[in-house]
Amino acid sequence: MLELQHLGKRFGERVALDDVSFRVAPGRLTGFVGGNGAGKTTTMRIVLGVLGADTGTVTLDGHPLGTADRRSFGYMPEERGLYPKMRVLEQTVYLARLHGWSPAAARRNAEELLDRLGLAERHDDPVESLSLGNQQRAQIAAALVHRPEVLVLDEPFSGLDPIAVETVQSVLSDAADSGARVLFSSHQLDIVERICDDLVIIAGGRIRAAGSGDELRAEHGSERWELLTDGDAGWVRELPGIVVTDFDGGWARFEADSDAARRAVLAEALRRGEVAGFTREHTTLAQIFKEVVQ
Incomplete structure (x- = not known):
């Protein structure tokens, strides 16, 4: 060592x-x-x-x-x-x-x-x-x-x-x-x-x-998720425990303060229509670098 x-x-x-x-x-x-x-x-x-x-x-x-x-x-x-x-x-x-x-x-x-x-x-x-x-x-x-x-x-x-x-x-x-x-x-x-x-x-x-x-x-990365639907995803901003960081039509990137809040987003999206994608975003080193040096 x-x-x-x-x-x-x-x-x-x-x-x-x-x-x-x-x-x-x-x-x-x-x-x-x-x-x-x-x-x-x-x-x-x-x-x-x-x-x-x-x-x-x-x-x-x-x-x-x-x-x-x-x-x-x-x-x-x-x-x-x-x-x-x-x-x-x-x-x-x-x-x-x-x-x-x-x-x-x-x-x-x-x-x-x-x-x-x-x-x-x-x-x-x-x-x-x-x-x-x-x-x-x-x-x-x-x-x-x-x-x-x-x-x-x-x-x-x-x-x-x-x-x-x-x-x-x-x-x-x-x-x-x-x-x-x-x-x-x-x-x-x-x-x-x-x-x-x-x-x-x-x-x-x-x-x-x-x-x-x-x-x-685990220490510095954010728990971000991406949702892609066939409609307008603006409603995601209204759910409790959710912070939307980016939004464009049927696509939204958000942070959830708990697994329950994340699951609520998916459940609501399925209730409203077709879900084309629901994925966890990979936190990059560049994102961590910006967070820890600023």
Whole structure:
């Protein structure tokens, strides 16, 4: 378990982090989301030892992180961090060698990883000749090539097309399945919601919500329902225990304060005519994000 406990960080008068605490479990993908300046990158740099925290601790399996622990970490910064004139395979092998891999094992692992990431035909190309999306894939390979125990990625899906997103997702999931603790930040809430096991939302340097998707929906999501009828659904607004949030002709989205109130809506709709749809609305991460940061 990678655990952050009560982290605090100031830059002059500006409070960057205020009592930040959360966990990154092995075998699970943890998404770290927040707006620009929320504190994501500062938090990740403290985990990596690039910055020191003013207060709080970061522990791995119960002991404070040290230099030896961080040698087993993998990191991908949001900014381009590779040597632009080195060839893709050469650079990936070089980074694996820096982590102690033998020449043969480093090359074997680098080739396998680059091929999985769709760079099989680009092994001998200089990094600077790659498209932005392929440079992003190469950076992910660089972070993963030594098979890290902890993987920290800053905006790994930036600039990737949907097919590349699925490829990277598969690679990260395999890393998690092998026991790695995987933490990544992203502004793409739909991707985070789709692939992550756990979510952490930060705003203004403070953690606003943390847990699995189901836990966040149970704690912060609204119980919304949608009704579609063949007539005018304006009558839904008159029922006790019901708050209509959207309405258009025979369609209504509403919140019910109890199961009895919800069932009353359906019963009344059936009494009045044909019901084409009556479904529970799935609360999205974007909706939860707006609720907890506002």
